[in-house]
Amino acid sequence: MKKILGMAAAGALLFALAGCTASGGASADGPKDTKDLVVGFAQVGAESGWRTANTKDIQSSFKEAGITLKFSDAQQKQENQIKAIRSYIQQKVDVIAFSPVVESGWDTVLKEAKNAGIPVVLTDRAVDSKDTSLYETFLGSDFVTEGKKAGEWALNEFKDASGTVPIIQLEGTTGSAPAIDRTKGFADAIAANPNLKIVASQTGDFTRSGGKQVMEALLKAHPDVKLLWAQNDDMGLGAIEAIEAAGKVPGKDIKIITADATHDGMQAAADGKINFIVECNPLMGKQLIEIVKKINKGEDVPKRIVTDETTFTSAQAKEALPSRKY
Ligand code: AHR
Numbered sequence: 001m002k003k004i005l006g007m008a009a010a011g012a013l014l015f016a017l018a019g020c021t022a023s024g025g026a027s028a029d030g031p032k033d034t035k036d037l038v039v040g041f042a043q044v045g046a047e048s049g050w051r052t053a054n055t056k057d058i059q060s061s062f063k064e065a066g067i068t069l070k071f072s073d074a075q076q077k078q079e080n081q082i083k084a085i086r087s088y089i090q091q092k093v094d095v096i097a098f099s100p101v102v103e104s105g106w107d108t109v110l111k112e113a114k115n116a117g118i119p120v121v122l123t124d125r126a127v128d129s130k131d132t133s134l135y136e137t138f139l140g141s142d143f144v145t146e147g148k149k150a151g152e153w154a155l156n157e158f159k160d161a162s163g164t165v166p167i168i169q170l171e172g173t174t175g176s177a178p179a180i181d182r183t184k185g186f187a188d189a190i191a192a193n194p195n196l197k198i199v200a201s202q203t204g205d206f207t208r209s210g211g212k213q214v215m216e217a218l219l220k221a222h223p224d225v226k227l228l229w230a231q232n233d234d235m236g237l238g239a240i241e242a243i244e245a246a247g248k249v250p251g252k253d254i255k256i257i258t259a260d261a262t263h264d265g266m267q268a269a270a271d272g273k274i275n276f277i278v279e280c281n282p283l284m285g286k287q288l289i290e291i292v293k294k295i296n297k298g299e300d301v302p303k304r305i306v307t308d309e310t311t312f313t314s315a316q317a318k319e320a321l322p323s324r325k326y
Helices: 002-017 049-065 078-090 107-115 143-157 177-190 208-221 233-245 263-270 285-297 314-323
Strands: 038-043 068-073 095-098 120-123 137-140 165-171 196-203 227-230 255-260 276-279 304-306 311-313
Touching: 038 049, 038 078, 049 068, 049 233, 049 263, 049 285, 068 078, 078 095, 078 107, 095 285, 107 120, 120 285, 137 285, 143 177, 143 227, 143 255, 143 276, 165 177, 165 208, 165 233, 177 196, 196 208, 208 233, 227 233, 233 255, 233 263, 263 276, 263 311, 263 314, 311 314
Parallel strands: 038 068, 038 095, 095 120, 120 137, 137 304, 165 196, 165 227, 227 255, 255 276
Antiparallel strands: 276 311
C-alpha cells in the first residue's frame, strides 16, 4: 500500500513538473488571469469570404476579451499549419486552436502538443485522428447536415422532373472536412430520386478563381447541366461568371445552390442568381473564448460543439441582407 501511495505521489510530482492537469487545462498553479492567457491560432488561409469573416471575428473577439492571440495564416498548406503549431508549442502558449486545412495527418503534431501539456481546440474543421484525447473539443458546423440541406432543396425543386437532371458539383479543398462531408450529405439526400444525377464533380479549392475556371471547362463538357451545387459561395460566384460568359442565365437556365451565406453570396441570391444558400456560420470567436476560459479553469468542455445555422431562398436572402454581419 505504502509503495502504491509512494508511486502515486511521484507520478503527481512528474505531472506537476510537466505543467499538466488531468483535463489538459489549468496549470498546477491554478487558473491564470484572463489577461495573462496566450492563445496560438493556426488559420487555414484567406481562400474565401467566409474565411476572411472567420479571421476578423476571431481577431476582434480576442482583442475585446483582452486575451493575447498569436495568429498565423497557412495559405492553404498543411505543412505551414504544422510549422505554426510547432512554433506555438515552443512558445509555450496556453491553448492552441486551429482549423485543419485537411482531415488527415495531424497525429504527430497533436501528440507533441499533448506531451507539452498544451490543450488543442479544433475550430471549423475536424481531424480524422482516432485518438480523440489529442484535442479538447471541436467547435464548428455539421457539414454533412449542410450537404443534406442542399440535397433536400434539389430533391424538392426537381420533384416533377420526368427525365435526368444533370448536376455539376464544385467541391471544396480536396481532403478537407467540409468537402468530404458536404459531398456525402448531398449524395445521401439526392439518392432518393434517381433522376438527379451528378455528371461532374471537381474541386475548385473553395476559391472564386477555382470555381470560375472549373465551371468554364465543365460547361463545355456538360452544356445540358440543370443544377450547380457549389460547396461554397466563392466557387458559386466564380461559376456564375463562367455561366454568364457562356450566354446562360444563372438561377434560371442553371439552378444554383451554394454554402456559406456570406454577404456576396447573399447579394447574388437576392439578385436571383443563386437559388438557395445553406448557411455556414464563421462567427466562432466568442465561443472559442468561452472554451479557452473553461480550459484555463480546468472545467469540462463538451467534446463537440455544433454551430447554429439556417438556410436562405432568394426571397429570404433579400430580407436578411441588410442586417447580415459578414
Ligand atoms: O471550412 C469552412 C469552409 O471553408 C467554408 O465553407 C469555405 O468558404 C471555407 O473556405
